[in-house]
Amino acid sequence: MESILALALLVFSLAPINAEEASPQVDFSRDILPLLSENCFQCHGPDEATREAGLRLDQRDGILAQADSGLAAVVPESAENSELVKRIISADPDLLMPPPESGKKLSATDIKRLKQWIDTGAEWSVHWAYEKPESQELPSPTGTWKHNNPIDLFIHQGLKESGLSPSKKAGKETLIRRATLDLTGLPPTIAEIDQFLADDSPDAFEGVLDRVMESPAYAEHMTRIWLDAARYADTHGLHLDNERSIWPYRDWVIDAFQNNMPFDQFTVEQIAGDLLPEPTLQQRIATGFNRCNVTTSEGGSIDDEYYVRYAVDRVETTSTVWLGLTSGCAACHDHKFDPLTQKEFYQMFSYFFSLTERAMDGNNLLPPPVVKVPSDEQTALKTKYQQKVTDLNSGIKERLDNIEYEDALADAMLGELEQGDAIWFDDALPPGAKPQGDGPYQWKFVTAPEHPVHSGKNSSVRTGTGLTQHFFDGANPKLKLGNPGRLFAYVYLDPENPPETIQLQFNDGSWNHRAYWGADKAHGAGQTGAANFHAGELPETGKWIRLEIDAASVGLKPESEINGWAFTQVGGTVHWDAAGVVSLQSLPAEKLSSLNLWKQYRKKVTSPPIPAEIQKILDLEPEKQTEDQHRKIEEYYLQNVHPEHADSFAKIRKDLDDTKKALADVEKSIPSTLVMEDRTEPRQAHVLERGQYTEKRDAVSSAVPQWIAPLPEGAPNNRLGLASWLVSPENPLTARVTVNRFWLQHFGMGLVKTAEDFGIQGEQPSHPELLDWLALQFVQSGWNIKEFHKLIMMSATYQQSSNVTPQQLQKDPDNRLLSRGPRYRLDAEVIRDNALATSGLLVRDVGGKSVRPYQPSGLWKAVGFGGSNTSVFAQDKGEKLYRRSMYTFWKRTSPPPSMSTFDAPDRETCQVRRARTNTPLQSLVLMNDVQFVEAARKLAERVLLEGGSTPPEQFAFAFRTTTSRFPESYERDSLMQLYKEYFQEFQSTPENAEKLLSTGESARDSKLPAADLAAWTMICHLLLNLSETVTQN
Structure with a gap:
């Protein structure tokens, strides 16, 4: 680490080194402030609550002032009289700083720098990231080193100072693979590679970049990266972890990148699109960024606590994504290292504390506020049906106007009306009814003369020795009760085997409507009233008896609708027949x-x-x-x-009803998504002691940290003003933080390694002047994202070979000086998409709901709760198995396992930099996951069908498809030998070939010989497992 730091110091040095000087010039922001922050600020920093001895070392006034001891920590130009130095080098453990128990100790190099800084005047400056980027004078070209744009001049300057040279330019196959994977997360096709190889024009590579950035795959890949920052997921995240509908926000991000929306607009619409003048639907959808947070509806949760949690999350996310600040530290106390106070944290918190969302999400798919998001097709259909409804109503009105009634x-x-029976069911159940029953028998229809029948051809019968019941529900249309609201049924009790009780039960959405005859031994026994109304003694046996019951007696209103009816008996043999409702006859x-x-x-x-x-x-x-x-x-x-006129209206009325139904169906099919919306009356925010929602201290109003930048003149003091402040020319952080993430995307590491932390505890930039130049270029370009990608990728620095020499490995092991091209393992989603694309399985549909491809069984159940709609994983079928990985359903409490294995985050919090680990489990996923084995099988089919007629052609096809280059002769020979071994094995064990070829749900080409296809499957499986295949070179 010290060797890396020494190299970095050479790069960071802003002044030329004089041979007569004993050591390089010390820079406060680069050399001294991080040293003080790491070793001193915890006890002598911004946090007043933990500050000791009255000594504050994060400000110049504090470091020069007398502490409680009466001594000044620093005496400019006199290190030997500075108490800070005396304490650091003291041999007395009671005086030594940092204290021995802290486990911290300054190195000799650190002490030397500190003394040099004091002796040269103890010049003070603000942390580099908190000063506005300054326009940089471009370094002079270095010798004959090729440079394509100013990026190279900055990089070459650092290489020269470190005694390194840039690497040679990568080959064209490497360049097109690198660029295509970087921008789309997919490999180039052989046709695209050949087209590039055949193009000798000087702008051939630029043409590749232009083509790739116009593709939907580019927008999807950029969105996938952004979703980590947005902490996007398809579930709420806590307790039941139920599904939520916010995928239209993901589609909005795709569209924004596809259309190259300027990053400042991209920012404003996500933070405050709903507050723009007359916001469009798309601008409201954009605010889903801050509805992606984890929410709950767990019993016992306290609303006030979760309103605070949600606002804290939004401050932390906004700070990480746009400011590169670890602001969450200030939720409980003043930040111990950066100038952010607790009060300033809660002033930012106030911007997010007055939303109309409820603290409890209700475990609902769409906890409000939400908006409907119709597609163009749905919008067109709505317009069509609405116009048709208008036209039909106009036609009806015209007809009415012509009637003289x-x-x-x-x-x-x-006068009085006669009553009549409306029989609901007789010989069969009503339409739609689902027969049910307990005991060994359910519905049993019988016929005469073997059984008594009252009407029609059938009656139903049940024989039981105890409490038994047969019933139906779900009838459609339902039985509508009119006046006087009396229900009837015909019953026949076997005189040889009479029951103790018979009972009728009705379902109007509840089964709690019962009438019984005989003993109180049926369902609801012991209850009284409508739930168990005693209608009388058992009817006479051996004959058909009509049972009638007032609807009101069993708690049914005259206008009730019944969809189910139950027949219950306690013992005996009972026949039932025609049943229905008594109603007034029609006029x-x-x-x-x-x-x-x-x-x-x-x-x-x-x-x-x-x-x-x-x-x-x-x-x-x-x-x-x-x-x-x-x-x-x-x-x-x-x-x-009216008998005459109603008939003339029947057709147009039916047409109107059908059109209204079609319109309603369209409305029902339109998806919705979660959005932001402010309350009319804002909540009062307070500083919260230790971040506890119950410990309110001073009331605060919305405000931005002035030490970063003031709110732009004329900006409203709400989320819209906050968004404008984030992209204000005065804000020193947003542009730097953003271009650093783009650099991270292309090189595997940002110019500032800690992309999430630009504060004093974060790492120093490897090339600070370049970072500032890039930030200014980005803003001056109109925050043009595609143009910025192109700027990086057209540089000679980006186009270097990633091969490493012993000298580079010794002097620049982590490639911080960019002495060679990038090389790093691909992200989880890219690895899977790479396999799908090369196999031909990839379904390139853009946007839409999340899908559920293969995953091991039982994972959701292991973390699931009863009542959760994500406790059981239901795998999709067909094309949904092969969508891009960015569309995979993301359950927060159980993220997609293959993604997690390759370091995808759980999306519970914002993440702008993924870890990259190397574990045996990753190899096992590539070897055994059904998705990768199936991809190998389908790639094998491509080899046999598209790869040519000779083995050399086929091996070249397979190798180029997976690695984007031709195989070397020794590689081809090894693969051919391995193929022969596999072929012989599968010929002798056809059952193993069949087992391998049955992997996955995609159809197998049965015309291809099994042993041949199985052998090629294993070869393709090997190629998909190569380090070169899953690595960005």
């Missing part, structure tokens, strides 16, 4: 021709139902009805009731 019986009285046609008589009739009945608005008007006394209400009654009557 006079009620000849306007003064007549209706005859001559009376239906009178609006007056129909209105009187509707006051006596509730069936068939009519629109609630019409019923409400009918319930009014005639003298209280307005002229408009009377007109509505008459129009409804003429369209739907």
